[in-house]
Amino acid sequence: MKRDLFTDDHEAYRDAVREFLKREVVPNWERWDDEHMIDRSVYVKAAQTGLYGLQIPEQYGGAGEMDYRYRMVVAEEIAKTGATSFAVTIAVQDDLVLHYLRDLTTDEQRERWLPPFAAGELIGALAMTEPGAGSDLRGIRTRAVQDGDDWILNGQKTFISSGIMADVVIVAAQTNPDAGSRGFTLFVVETGMPGFERGRQLDKIGLMGQDTAELFFRDVRVPAANVLGGVGRGLQNLMSHLPRERLGLTINAFAKARAIFEETRRYCADRVAFGNTLDSLQHVRFELAEMSTELDVAEAYVDKSVLAYNVDELTPTDAGKGKWYLTDLEKRVIDRCLQLHGGYGFMREFHVGRAYIDTRVETIYGGTNEIMKDLIGRELVQELHRHE
Structure with a gap:
């Protein structure tokens, strides 16, 4: 089915993001992993390209662009490169730190912190x-x-x-x-x-x-x-920013799961076993069919959440539903994709192997998925009793 979430402007932005990643991230991310640190200079270049900080008001050096679909484009394109550590760091800056510094600051504080943040010179x-x-x-x-x-x-x-x-x-x-x-x-x-x-x-x-x-x-x-x-x-301010944090985790999980699935689909079309390609085997086709269907169904909720956030209608509970479900789905999809890769899936040079390790934490941070389910369940119970 055709995806209607993005406009021509978003796709033009995607091209710029893809070019930046090809030039500045793809040649370096494996070295960053080996050195356990990402070069600070890449954040200056990323900010100049507009990879994050778009929602900073123009008077502080940003674009004043509030449409979250641009953030989703970035998540999708980074996921295709395999640079998970870079993806997480960008998410921390754009989905967490920036929105505390933008929403909760005084005029004097904004003057101090937002211009260097917009320039990629201040990391939070x-x-x-x-x-x-x-x-x-x-x-x-x-x-x-x-x-x-x-x-x-x-x-x-x-x-x-x-x-x-x-x-x-x-x-x-x-x-x-x-x-x-x-x-x-x-x-x-x-x-x-x-x-x-x-x-x-x-x-x-x-x-x-x-x-x-x-x-x-x-x-x-x-x-x-x-x-x-x-x-x-403090607690009230933390709670008020939960939708953005959880939405960020949701879109990153979806982007990574989709990217690894597509990579695995191509692998199954190329890999020969028993005299034919893997995708000639019925079991493999069933696996691909199930994962594709799950991702397509989840995509509808992700896109709905992004549009709801854009009009300030995404609740912490609805964002929590996306967070637990998509990170859990991501974990299951990547595990099945690794299995389809066989021994190659256990090698670090394959994206699926790194993703298997890198994404395991996503059901834990940002509030464990067990906590998400409890919060959702409590609201369901309370809502029912309120109407009795």
Whole structure:
């Protein structure tokens, strides 16, 4: 079936994205994985090309383009290259950090942070997870205590994407232990603040080029000018940005699953076994048919979610449905694709093998899929009881 989501403008943008990736990413991403770090210079070039940060207002150096379909084009094209670590880093910047810096900042803060972000010169990170607090953000123990006009921040964060290279880190901290959900605040910690230290770059089993770190805050003095979104509004601000975060995870999962499937379909057409190509075997055709159908059905929900987000109608629950279903589908599709590749699927030089490892975390981060299902189920139950 013809896909009607994109216009000619989106396809023209796709051509520019594809050319950039061919020139700047494809020759380098395997080296980035081997070195466990992506060159910072590529973000400057990516920003100049418009690969991310499009929604930054023009007065701060962006395009002021709010259509999320452009973000989806980027996700689809990166997925075709196999550069998963680059895809995740772009997603962290565009689907997470930018929207906190754009939506929650004062005029003075926007003047400070948005122009260098739009230029690709400022890299950000979002620091929520702690050794004892993952999907349950109310378990955060990092603490900030007011001291005059400043705040003294103490605590530890872990599993922080882009934590090593980040110039600014948005940190969630408890500011009033007696205030319940209004006892948390977001702070922007900047490189060079005394007491802010980066621990080791964590040794992950996948996403080797995407740096992930432990962060430590020991009596970090954060000025009031670096409070983000208001004192006591940390949890509310986090919750308000869940649709964008979950949608980003959804589209990346779909893009990667579709890319690996298409690659596997071509492999089955070329690979000869028992005197004929793999796709001459009925079982293989059944596997391809099932995966193609599942992806086409899922595509309808993904596209619907993107359009709903564009008109500010995507709810956290609907975004959560996409997040758990698409990351779970991605995992199943890539596993089946690896099986169809046989021994070659277990080799790092094949995209399917790397994808099998790199995408495993996607059912975990951004809120585990078990948490997504519980949140969806609770809303279903509450909605029914509200109407009794």
